[in-house]
Amino acid sequence: VEFAQTIKLQLAEIYSRKKDLASMFAILQKMKSRLALASSSQRLEWNRLTAAYYEQSGQYGFALKYLKNYSTLNDSIATEQKLLTAADVVRQLKDKDQQMQIAVLKKDKEVALASRNVAIVLSLMAMAILYLIYNNYRRNKKHLQLSEALNKEINDQKAAREEEAKLRHQLITEAVIRAQENERSLIGLELHDNINQVLTTVKLHNEMVLDGVAEPQSILPRSINYLQNCINEIRSLSKRLSAPTLGKISLQESINDLIESINETSKVKITCQMSGLAEPVLRQELHLGVYRILQEQLHNVIKHSEASEVSVQLEHKQETIQLVIADNGKGFAVSETKNGIGLVNMQTRAESLNGTFELESHPGRGCKIKVILPCPQ
Helix, strand or coil, X not given: CHHHHHHHHHHHHHHHHCCCHHHHHHHHHHHHCCHHHCCHHXXXXXXXXXXXXXXXXXXXXXXXXXXXXXXXXXXXHHHHHHHHHHHHHHHHHHXXXXXXXXXXXXXXXXXXXXXXXXXHHHHHHHHHHHHHHHHHHHHHHHHHHHHHHHHHHHHHHHHHHHHHHHHHHHHHHHHHHHHHHHHHXXXXXXXXXXXXXXXXXXXXXXXXXXXXXXXXXXXXXXHHHHHHHHHHXXXXXXXXXXXXXXXCCCHHHHHHHHHHHHHHHCCCEEEEEEECCCCCCCCHHHHHHHHHHHHHHHHHHHHHXXXXXXXXXXXXXXXXXXXXXXXXXXCCCHHHHCCCHHHHHHHHHHHHCCCEEEEEECCCCCEEEEEEEECCC
């Protein structure tokens, strides 16, 4: 309907320009009954065209009337338009205000969310820091407990080692004393069984000559022979009792001298190999210890083993002295003779020098000892 009214107004405008006032008036009259249904702009246009019609037709009174209607309606429309514009501005302001409020609320939510996230992160960081501090405390406490336990264990081990060293020193001291007493007993037996008997025999022979029971020519050679045997026994015993000339000759020279003297007076053949002993003088205790152990074992071989050959190996290497003595004698069961005086003497000497003593022997397969003594440069 509104579109049709607009078309009619446009036709009336055309008729006005063509000066076809009758057609123009007819259209305007038809529209008059429906002006209430028309829009404000259409009513405004109708009043303008009607005023133009009456002006063109010379009816100035009616033209003025409709021109006033046009002016009034135009003012009303302008006022309405202003009101609409103002309302639209107010609406826009309200919309902007709502948008701003929404934006503020959204921003507040974002800030609140960010604050909550920051609070959560800070809480997590605080919890992590507290956990690390607690975990570090537990670890340090555990390390402290372990350290205290380790220190206690070390102190206990140290005390045990000191007690063991004290007991070991006591045992070695007792063993040395026993060895000295045994050595004295052996010397007494040697003097009683050999030298004393030989001298007693010579004394009896001399008494037989003095009493005229025997002829000097038959007794003197035998007495001289007995005296020579006695001299040899005393010399051998003196060799066993005397120490090498410490500080004047090397260990190598001492051992060569010992082996040479034994090879000259016994049926046992002793061979010796020595290496790494270029230094002329060793520590006095070490020099004497090696010499006495070798002397003791060679004496045992000559006296008990029935061996014909003895091998001696002496080597200085890696800050140790290694002595190996092996024979081809009858051997023995180690379990039955491990507490023998000679073996105890050698083991005691080795241990007193912080060394080791190993014995290996079987019946019919000879005997072998190995001694390792520390010899720092």
